[in-house]
Amino acid sequence: MTWLWNNLDLVLGLTAEHARLSAIPILIGFAASLPLGWLASRVHWLRGIVLTVFNVIYTIPSLALFVVLPLILGTKILDDLNVVVALSLYAVAMMLRGTIDAFGSVSGDVLQSATAQGFSGPSRFWTVQFPLAGPVLLANLRVVSVSTVSLLSVAALVGSGGLGYLFTNGYSRSFLDEIVIGIVFTVLLALVFDAILVLAGRLLMPWNRRAAVPTRIPFLKAVIPGSAR
Amino acid sequence: MFSRTMTRTAIGALSLGIGAVLLAGCTSGDPLDGGDAGGDAGTLTIGNQAFPESELLAQIYGQVLAANGYDVTYEAGIGSRETFIAALQDGSIDLIPDYAGNALIFADPEAEQTSAEDVEAALPAALEELGLAVTAAAPGEDSDALVVTSEFAASNDLSTIGDLAPISGSVTLGANTEFEPRWRDKLGEVYGFTGFAFKAIDDYGGPGTLADLLAGNIQVADIYTTTPSIAANDLVVLEDDLDLFAAQNVIPLLNADALTDEIAALLDEVSALITTDVLLDLNGQMAGDDKPSAADVAEAWLTEQGLL
Amino acid sequence: MNFLIDAFGFIVDPANWSGETGIGGRLLQHLVITGLSLLFAALIALPLGLLIGHTGRGRGAVIGLTGAARALPTFGVLTLFVLIGIQFGFGLSLPPVIVVLVVLAIPPLLAGAYSGVEAVDRQTVDAARAQGMTEWQILTQVELPLALPLIVGGLRSATLQVVATATIAAYVAQGGLGRYLIEGVQSRDYVRAVIGAILLAALALLLDGLFAALQRLVVPRGVSRGSTRTTKTGSTAQRPSRPFDATRTPVTEG
Secondary structure, three states: OHHHHHOHHHHHHHHHHHHHHHHHHHHHHHHHHHHHHHHHHHOHHHHHHHHHHHHHHHHOOHHHHHHHHHHHHOOOOOOHHHHHHHHHHHHHHHHHHHHHHHHHHOOHHHHHHHHHOOOOHHHHHHHHHHHHHHHHHHHHHHHHHHHHHHHHHHHHHHOOOOOHHHHHHHHHOOOHHHHHHHHHHHHHHHHHHHHHHHHHHHHHOHHHHOOOOOOOOHHHHHHOOOOOO | OOOHHHHHHHHHHHHHHHHHHHHHHHOOOOOOOOOEOOOOOEEEEEEOOOOHHHHHHHHHHHHHHHHOOEEEEEEOOOOOHHHHHHHHHOOOOOEEEEEHHHHHHHHOOOOOOOOHHHHHHHHHHHHHOOOEEEOOOOOOEOOOOEEEOHHHHHHHOOOEHHHHHHHHHHOEEEEOOOHHHHHHHHHHHHHOOOOOEEEEOOOOOOHHHHHHHHHOOOOEEEOOOOOHHHHHOOOEEOEOOOOOOOOOEEEEEEEHHHOOHHHHHHHHHHHOOOOHHHHHHHHHHHHOOOOOOHHHHHHHHHHHOOOO | OHHHHHHHHHHHOHHHHOOOOOHHHHHHHHHHHHHHHHHHHHHHHHHHHHHHHHHOOOHHHHHHHHHHHHHOOHHHHHHHHHHHHHHOOOOOOHHHHHHHHHHHHHHHHHHHHHHHHHOOOHHHHHHHHHOOOOHHHHHHHHHHHHHHHHHHHHHHHHHHHHHHHHHHHHHHHOOOOHHHHHHHHHHOOHHHHHHHHHHHHHHHHHHHHHHHHHHHHOOOOOOOOOOOOOOOOOOOOOOOOOOOOOOOOOOOOO
């Protein structure tokens, strides 16, 4: 791995840029899906529309979005913002289904008893619904995080791909090592993000450490990596 | 009055928020950034296409400018000419290394000049309409070339592009996607080379193109003349005796607003030293076993030339 | 937004559907690439997943591996395998691409299979065992039919993944609907890029809809939807929007 040592500043710099360009969409995806998801779980007809719209967005190939967004947003062609917006849209789309389900899964009985105790509106949301929905939200967020970190590499084809540069550069020089290093660092970054999210989850939801994950959809426990174990 | 839950929520949210801000702030520049010797002379963004030589030239120009007080950032892997011209025009980048002949044809599709002097003379006027400018061309050239394996050349008696005409129906040509709309008609008009199959391989004459050529999936490939793989694989460059591809001297292409006399002088000084042999040599270094980065190769060469 | 109109105009013009590089030809190529990859992935992932779900062994390792596999940047893995294929003398052809797509499709298929089997009510399995059915019989006659909705869910997820990623594969393997997108990107022809985007999105949505319908169809008669073992969180809880979408992996790798 002498190449790595010789080019460490390049690789680390790319990793930092990759972290920046993927963290922002993940956070935006989470933040934006909360109000949207909550609203959609309450208002029945809105749910269908919101899900359909984001379903369609979800299926648009990322490369197409990177290329066409400057036209729609009026940004410069090589502006990082294009990539951030595109990835944020995908993040919201990925989070939304889970968020709606999560808020919807808090049963009416629980909500009614919260109201009976005097909680209402925002405080009921933040002290009852949000914490109960928390584990599912977190599980989805972890999937979104991993996907976003991976998806950013494709943006290297339009010049903004963080570690994706190592793939195009390594390929153009027939240099396997460089590509492998790019893959390794991307995976490492995804793992770091995942660890941060798990930590945040433990901080915010300490009751989860002992209780079983109160999820309505049991197989989510099984398929989301390590979530309930 | 704040419950424990709310406190924890606040702490958690705050830490995520701080984390995000830190991340957003910590790398405001491009990590492919070259040196920054103060940046009091101005900022420049230099782009390059996704093949090694383009990155090398971007580094060469960029490091010279950085050494003279400019704050240089780089945008790598931009894409085809259509994309980087648009990037120059909207200010995403200020400068990009390009090749005279193809730049001229892009700016003026009717252009007929083919020799190095004629192309260089015609460029400024043609580029002005696009809001672009150019400084002196380098003596070094890197041209599109139609390349075949030595076996194929021998068995079909090929030495010029025109020799492909009789067998064009059974030939597949491999090149970047944009090659076909640009050159198919002209190849027919000038050389009678028509009716060939086309396989789009978007790696600028890179490993995929080479592999397909050697494997026989394509018979003719567009591999640029200073690419080390031509010599390394005994490939035969079909002679362009009717000057279809005009002279392709290296030129720094700029956004007209970004060009100043001082920048022009610096660019001219280094352009004069870029010969075809230099390109071949430095490309060979980058393809060597160590796989040094374009930045390192450029730095070593510039130091050798006394420009750093 | 003119390019949207132009793009639709191109798509509905029947002249553009014929020929190998027409919409029809590229659609067929795309479907073949997708189908082959899914087939190979299913041959590996389904038996493995069923086994893990039935015996309960190896779960931790498999979950860890699929999680790690999901973290692999598809673009990187693609360039890696293409380069390896080149060094083995393959030239630019389909095998490396198929390998990448298979690797991509395995996690959701695997997850669908083992979670499907696991979701079967233990009491049902015990009853079957008490009746004297062999393990094999239990697997094939009890667990498999009950697990079908989740297995199809995994297949649905995998299909969307592969359809989307086959787009990038068009960079190296010449065929598929991704060609429109790539031609658009290389020539900065927005209309072409949007054509590619529309066709790919439409294909993905169509397949998604087909699989959703299939999921409902494969629920065995006598088992009402959603009554696989659930934790009871209240009678008035909303039904999840996609009850059997086991793995929400992104479809946008392309």
